[in-house]
Amino acid sequence: xxxxxxxxRHLIKEKRETATLKCYPIPxxxxxxxxxxxxxxxxxxxxxxxxxxQSDKGSIPDRFSAQQFSDYHSELNxxxxxxxxxxxxxxxxxxxxxxxxxxxxxGTRLTVT
Amino acid sequence: DQQVKQNSPSxxxxxxxxxxxxxxxxxxxxxxxxxxxxxxxxxxxxxxxxSSIKDKNEDGRFTVFLNKSxxxxxxxxxxxxxxxxxxxxxxxxxxxxxxxxxxxGTRLSVLP
Numbered sequence: 030x031x032x033x034x035x036x037x038r039h040l041i042k043e044k045r046e047t048a049t050l051k052c053y054p055i056p057x058x059x060x061x062x063x064x065x066x067x068x069x070x071x072x073x074x075x076x077x078x079x080x081x082x083q084s085d086k087g088s089i090p091d092r093f094s095a096q097q098f099s100d101y102h103s104e105l106n107x108x109x110x111x112x113x114x115x116x117x118x119x120x121x122x123x124x125x126x127x128x129x130x131x132x133x134x135x136g137t138r139l140t141v142t
Numbered sequence: 143d144q145q146v147k148q149n150s151p152s153x154x155x156x157x158x159x160x161x162x163x164x165x166x167x168x169x170x171x172x173x174x175x176x177x178x179x180x181x182x183x184x185x186x187x188x189x190x191x192x193s194s195i196k197d198k199n200e201d202g203r204f205t206v207f208l209n210k211s212x213x214x215x216x217x218x219x220x221x222x223x224x225x226x227x228x229x230x231x232x233x234x235x236x237x238x239x240x241x242x243x244x245x246x247g248t249r250l251s252v253l254p
Binding site: 032064066072073074085086087119121129130131136 | 178185187248
């Protein structure tokens with residue numbers, strides 16, 4: 030069965046640069062969640078979308094923005110990157126805003142130098 | 143293909159009874175397993191973990207059991223309390239932490 034796809038899997042950027050992370054949910058899933066997991070930390074909820082509308086907002090910095098497109102894929106745009114943004118970024122998808130049966134992608138490892 | 147599976151999307155348990163949440167994995171390279179608890183619109187928070195060199199780890203009311211040959215682990219909560227109601231994610235990682243995989247989660251409802 031198809032899983033959540035995240036691209037790229039690894040990304041290296043310099044301070045003050047921008048980055049765009051992409052998430053392709055499981056087919057028919059209409060809800061996407063973004064999490065940021067720093068080294069040795071719990072994943073922090075950033076933001077979620079349901080049916081292309083922002084659903085919940087967590088600890089997403091103002092430098093970050095995200096959206097969900099008509100094909101339900103989502104992009105997380107990160108600007109003015111800081112060293113502290115280095116983390117593993119997970120995307121998860123579910124059907125109908127269920128917070129369980131939330132299928133995680135493999136993550137994008139962002140390194141800011 | 144899912145490397146970490148939680149086949150029960152939801153579970154309801156009476157307060158005071160035992161809650162058992164199950165998790166199966168397929169990748170034999172996984173050697174460290176974690177359970178997370180999650181509330182709506184929040185990130186998963188770490189609960190308890192177990193290394194593959196152990197078969198049991200206990201922390202208060204929470205015990206995780208690992209059966210490596212069956213590639214199966216379970217989280218036991220005894221006694222269950224209403225505050226335990228949340229979504230529980232199982233996660234697995236390999237020795238280098240490069241491959242970190244979450245299961246889809248199980249919603250636990252503890253009824254008063």
